[in-house]
Amino acid sequence: MKINKRSIVVSVLLSLFTLGIYQLYWYYLLVKSERAIELRKNSFVGELLCLYLVPFYNVYWWFTRGKIVKEKLLSAGQSNVTSNEVLFLVLGIFRLDIVSMAIMQSDFNAISSDAYYKIRKELDDDFTPVEPDPQYILQVNALKKYFPIKGGFFSRTVGNVKAVDGVTFNLKRGTTMGLVGESGCGKTTAGRTILRLSGEKTGGQVLFNGQEVYDLNRKEMRDLRTKMQIIFQDPFSSLSPRLPVSEIIGEAVREHKIVPKEEYNDYIDKVMDNCGLQPFHKDRYPHEFSGGQRQRICIARALALNPEFIVCDEPVSALDVSIQAQIINLLKELQEKYQLTYLFISHDLSVVEHISDTVGVMYLGSLVEYGATEDIFKNPLHPYTKALFSAIPVPDPTAKMNRIVLEGSIPSPANPPAGCKFHTRCANCMERCKHEAPIQREIEPGHYVVCHLYDDVKEESAPVKEKPVTVKEEPAPVNEEPKTDVEEAEGTV
Ligand code: SF4
Numbered sequence: 001m002k003i004n005k006r007s008i009v010v011s012v013l014l015s016l017f018t019l020g021i022y023q024l025y026w027y028y029l030l031v032k033s034e035r036a037i038e039l040r041k042n043s044f045v046g047e048l049l050c051l052y053l054v055p056f057y058n059v060y061w062w063f064t065r066g067k068i069v070k071e072k073l074l075s076a077g078q079s080n081v082t083s084n085e086v087l088f089l090v091l092g093i094f095r096l097d098i099v100s101m102a103i104m105q106s107d108f109n110a111i112s113s114d115a116y117y118k119i120r121k122e123l124d125d126d127f128t129p130v131e132p133d134p135q136y137i138l139q140v141n142a143l144k145k146y147f148p149i150k151g152g153f154f155s156r157t158v159g160n161v162k163a164v165d166g167v168t169f170n171l172k173r174g175t176t177m178g179l180v181g182e183s184g185c186g187k188t189t190a191g192r193t194i195l196r197l198s199g200e201k202t203g204g205q206v207l208f209n210g211q212e213v214y215d216l217n218r219k220e221m222r223d224l225r226t227k228m229q230i231i232f233q234d235p236f237s238s239l240s241p242r243l244p245v246s247e248i249i250g251e252a253v254r255e256h257k258i259v260p261k262e263e264y265n266d267y268i269d270k271v272m273d274n275c276g277l278q279p280f281h282k283d284r285y286p287h288e289f290s291g292g293q294r295q296r297i298c299i300a301r302a303l304a305l306n307p308e309f310i311v312c313d314e315p316v317s318a319l320d321v322s323i324q325a326q327i328i329n330l331l332k333e334l335q336e337k338y339q340l341t342y343l344f345i346s347h348d349l350s351v352v353e354h355i356s357d358t359v360g361v362m363y364l365g366s367l368v369e370y371g372a373t374e375d376i377f378k379n380p381l382h383p384y385t386k387a388l389f390s391a392i393p394v395p396d397p398t399a400k401m402n403r404i405v406l407e408g409s410i411p412s413p414a415n416p417p418a419g420c421k422f423h424t425r426c427a428n429c430m431e432r433c434k435h436e437a438p439i440q441r442e443i444e445p446g447h448y449v450v451c452h453l454y455d456d457v458k459e460e461s462a463p464v465k466e467k468p469v470t471v472k473e474e475p476a477p478v479n480e481e482p483k484t485d486v487e488e489a490e491g492t493v
Contacts, residue, residue: 132210137309137341138171138194143204145186145193149414161414163189165365166204168440171358173308174335176342178356178373180349180388182410186365187345191311194343195228196221208309226256229302233314235294239286245272245297246282253304268304274337275300276330292323296330303334309341316351328355349392353377358446361385364421365413367440371447381449383426420452428453 130141144167146160164186171177179187192198194206196213206213208228216224232238239248250268253259259267269279275296286294295315302310312331316324328351334340346352352359353373360370361382369382380386387404394401408425411417417424423433430452438452 129205130207132207133170134210135172136170136207137173137209138343139205139207139210140167140169140171140190140194141205141207143167143190143193143206144202145189145198146202159414160202162365162416163413164193165413165416167360167362167365167367168204169358169360169367169370171309171341171343173341174339175357176335176344176355178352178359179343179345179362180347180352180359181362182347182388184410184413185362186413187347187362188313189365190362191230191313191343191345195230195311197230226252226258226305227308228311229305229307229309230311230313231295231298231302231315234318235291235298236286238298239294241286244283244285245277248286248297249300249304252301256305258305271300271304274334275303276326290323291319292326295319295323295327299327299330299334303338306338307340309343311343311345313345314347315344317346317348324351331355349389361388364411364416366421366450367448368422368451369447369449370440371444375444375447379447381443381447381454382422382451383428383453384422420450 128142130139133139143164144162145164146162148157149159149161150156151158167186167190169177179190181187189198193201194213196206201214208224211224213221213224213228243251246268249271250264253264253267268282272279272281277293277296277300281289281293286297289297295318298315315331316327319327331342332355335342342355344352344355356373358371359373359376360367361376361384362368363384369376369380369385376385377389380389383404384406387406390402390404404427406425407427411421411424417434418437419435420426420429420433420438423429426433433452436452438450438455440448440450441454442448443454
């Protein structure tokens with residue numbers, strides 16, 4: 001084979017041009033690929049791999065072709081192979097851009113999938129998948145949602161805000177689970193992650209009717225959206241001020257073709273009637289309603305899609321007490337009528353006690369106690385739950401309140417304490433709590449707690465020896481409303 005200098009120069013120029021296009025295509029793949037996005041989001045290694053190492057790897061891959069080309073020429077009977085010949089042929093591979101891109105893509109998938117599962121495994125070292133159980137409409141297993149903290153010259157991930165960090169619970173059809181905890185503990189993020197409204201999860205499982213929500217493609221997810229709805233805390237900001245009520249409720253009904261066109265108007269009337277709204281409200285705008293009525297519109301909007309599961313994200317926190325009762329009763333009525341399942345997020349313990357069948361208590365992104373409402377309220381086990389419930393005002397001016405005062409401030413979810421996350425504020429803290437994270441244990445049937453105090457409790461609920469806690473005796477506030485606000489309580493707990 002005769003190769004002159006001119007053909008090498010032309011070949012180099014052509015190859016550089018193709019290489020440029022190829023690199024652009026490569027970065028397009030990186031930007032578009034969900035897996036690459038997740039890798040970059042989840043770890044520094046993933047980011048490094050995707051953005052910096054893989055392109056180098058590809059360059060390396062191309063240049064190893066030289067060795068193969070040389071071997072092929074020798075095995076074909078050529079006695080002497082010059083470096084010019086090898087270079088020309090390798091550059092020839094560069095010029096086959098369509099073929100090379102196809103090879104490249106398969107390489108990329110192979111690399112990223114290995115790295116992906118490796119990183120996944122590192123992130124989910126405490127994760128054991130659960131099998132779908134038909135008795136539950138929703139199974140949440142070790143759910144994690146981290147938000148990356150970016151920093152440095154390359155804006156790489158330098159840490160994570162662990163907003164939801166291993167939440168596990170199951171929810172039966174037609175029941176309500178209350179999720180309580182102080183502000184910033186991750187209640188809302190947990191709800192949004194279950195609904196797949198916060199991008200990709202970081203780890204764990206969310207099984208809705210036995211189907212992993214995060215495995216669904218775009219179309220399947222769109223269909224599932226009608227089955228899983230959300231009611232937001234602030235009804236005013238969650239309604240478009242430019243749309244009349246009929247449009248707010250009906251827009252998604254039309255979009256998802258819930259009813260035939262000819263039945264549309266009657267259907268909207270029926271949904272509004274179910275939620276306590278009158279037909280003449282249809283042409284009014286959100287600013288013309290009171291807070292309670294606006295929340296009814298939000299409920300009607302969710303109900304219109306025939307949902308099976310609704311996340312109620314503090315739906316009554318922005319309302320006064322009398323309206324709260326009306327909305328709570330409405331939610332209960334609708335639940336009985338349509339067999340709805342609720343995840344009721346709130347910091348108002350009285351409301352949660354009233355509406356919920358089961359209760360989960362969250363602290364710093366994790367569920368510390370979970371069980372039937374009666375068990376949790378009558379026999380709270382976790383030191384944090386006890387402190388929380390001790391702040392419930394008693395509507396009796398002569399009653400003494402035993403407030404458990406938690407010392408220290410809430411740690412940052414970006415840098416949670418080692419071992420038990422609550423150990424920095426726990427009056428019962430033991431040495432092992434500082435190093436060893438407790439696991440969730442079933443203390444009584446259906447009553448789970450995450451605390452080392454209960455490590456020795458096996459089948460039956462045995463009394464637990466506790467260190468004395470800091471107890472403040474103070475008279476119950478006389479003029480306080482019969483309403484428990486955890487946030488308020490946390491200021492004094
Ligand atoms: S594990 Fe230890 S620090 Fe954590 S709540 Fe239980 S006793 Fe307190």
